[in-house]
Amino acid sequence: MTSAEDLRATVADQLTRARARSAALTDAVDDDDLVRQHSKLMSPLVWDLAHIGNQEELWLVRDVGGRDPVRSDIDELYDAFKHARAARPELPLLGPGEARGYVREVRDKVFDVLERTPLEGARLLDGAFAFGMIVQHEQQHDETMLATHQLRAGAPVLHAPPPPPGGPVGPPEVLVPGGPFTMGTSTEAWALDNERPAHQVVTAPFLIDTTPVTNGAYTEFIADGGYRDPRWWSPTGWEHVQSAGLTAPRFWSRSGDAWHRRAFGVTAPLDPAQPVVHVCFHEAEAYARWAGKRLPTEVEWEKAARFDPATGRSLRYPWGDDDPTPEHANLGQRHLSPAPVGAYPKGVSPLGVHQLVGDVWEWTSSDFRGYAGFEVFPYAEYSQVFFGGDHKVLRGGSFGTDPVAVRATFRNWDYPIRRQVFAGFRCARDASPEVARGAVEG
Numbered sequence: 001m002t003s004a005e006d007l008r009a010t011v012a013d014q015l016t017r018a019r020a021r022s023a024a025l026t027d028a029v030d031d032d033d034l035v036r037q038h039s040k041l042m043s044p045l046v047w048d049l050a051h052i053g054n055q056e057e058l059w060l061v062r063d064v065g066g067r068d069p070v071r072s073d074i075d076e077l078y079d080a081f082k083h084a085r086a087a088r089p090e091l092p093l094l095g096p097g098e099a100r101g102y103v104r105e106v107r108d109k110v111f112d113v114l115e116r117t118p119l120e121g122a123r124l125l126d127g128a129f130a131f132g133m134i135v136q137h138e139q140q141h142d143e144t145m146l147a148t149h150q151l152r153a154g155a156p157v158l159h160a161p162p163p164p165p166g167g168p169v170g171p172p173e174v175l176v177p178g179g180p181f182t183m184g185t186s187t188e189a190w191a192l193d194n195e196r197p198a199h200q201v202v203t204a205p206f207l208i209d210t211t212p213v214t215n216g217a218y219t220e221f222i223a224d225g226g227y228r229d230p231r232w233w234s235p236t237g238w239e240h241v242q243s244a245g246l247t248a249p250r251f252w253s254r255s256g257d258a259w260h261r262r263a264f265g266v267t268a269p270l271d272p273a274q275p276v277v278h279v280c281f282h283e284a285e286a287y288a289r290w291a292g293k294r295l296p297t298e299v300e301w302e303k304a305a306r307f308d309p310a311t312g313r314s315l316r317y318p319w320g321d322d323d324p325t326p327e328h329a330n331l332g333q334r335h336l337s338p339a340p341v342g343a344y345p346k347g348v349s350p351l352g353v354h355q356l357v358g359d360v361w362e363w364t365s366s367d368f369r370g371y372a373g374f375e376v377f378p379y380a381e382y383s384q385v386f387f388g389g390d391h392k393v394l395r396g397g398s399f400g401t402d403p404v405a406v407r408a409t410f411r412n413w414d415y416p417i418r419r420q421v422f423a424g425f426r427c428a429r430d431a432s433p434e435v436a437r438g439a440v441e442g
């Protein structure tokens with residue numbers, strides 16, 4: 001059992017880690033770059049920073065702490081539902097110095113609240129949920145800010161060592177046996193409302209790719225005329241690929257026969273062994289059809305990631321129940337790209353699937369909806385307002401996702417045309433009866 005003091009120390013450490021990352025991402029550029037909009041898809045970095053502070057103030061200072069507002073006059077400016085991202089640069093936002101002062105003032109009060117608040121007795125307090133939610137919110141915005149850095153033109157300002165080398169991965173596909181498994185969670189303390197509750201789902205047997213689709217494999221799809229052949233695209237996808245003029249993943253360029261990729265201001269030859277990144281759902285779906293496969297459903301992805309056939313139990317992560325370490329997965333912006341396939345043998349799932357968590361978010365074929373028994377907690381704008389047919393679910397986190405903000409149950413979502421996300425995919429297919437029988441016999 002974690003004592004209340006241990007839990008407080010964990011919260012304090014996570015708050016501090018998140019803030020160090022927010023500071024690194026915003027201190028890396030000058031004031032002009034902080035207030036500028038680098039893409040219509042993104043907010044100015046200075047908006048993200050003050051929004052992080054504002055959410056923290058709303059939930060931890062005012063709601064949990066019952067304290068007076070620090071700046072109630074700015075709530076409206078930093079309400080993500082009041083102003084579209086494209087309109088945010090025109091708002092009378094706090095400047096860089098003011099924003100930094102604001103988040104510092106809020107944080108000082110939050111540490112005081114943390115010390116004086118019992119971490120039990122109300123749903124928002126149990127297991128320090130509200131603090132965990134705010135830590136994850138900051139880390140999610142840090143990943144969004146990292147995506148803004150990727151969209152930013154100009155000289156590189158972020159630096160990190162390259163990811164570890166690739167390694168053997170075994171057969172290209174793994175058979176996942178049919179039958180029931182437990183999806184979602186009712187016990188993970190900091191799991192968000194859309195991951196709840198735990199519920200049993202029955203799947204047919206299926207095959208899933210051992211690794212995410214690599215740059216090397218994806219270039220074959222391009223070379224085979226994949227972007228010009230309507231057979232591989234859904235009607236919506238075909239319309240989109242034509243109207244948007246897509247011919248390759250975002251940030252790719254060609255010189256002679258060689259593909260290059262620009263990442264955080266550095267253009268370098270494409271690494272064929274790294275998972276492809278910055279593709280939209282439609283591109284992922286078209287590739288899968290070209291390869292004679294399909295995208296996994298969200299259910300299939302989670303079963304491949306969590307199901308342990310030895311016990312029938314669902315794990316917290318592919319490798320087991322332990323929190324991620326640098327040996328398990330490429331998370332936390334330790335590197336500025338996905339790692340080559342086979343780079344994380346310690347992160348493999350019981351069934352032998354590699355790199356499900358970390359490296360790239362993985363598109364699934366599923367729309368974002370609430371599970372049976374879903375309950376809004378603590379506010380509908382976290383996920384419920386996005387339920388429906390407009391968004392596709394992404395799973396597993398990327399190299400830019402902090403370990404605290406991803407689990408094998410974690411669900412992300414975005415529009416199927418979006419490419420600024422650090423997203424790739426892997427393929428799946430139905431198992432033929434012969435193959436499926438092989439699975440049952442072991």
Ligand SMILES: [Fe+2]
Nearest residue numbers: 051080137141
């Ligand atoms: Fe937010």
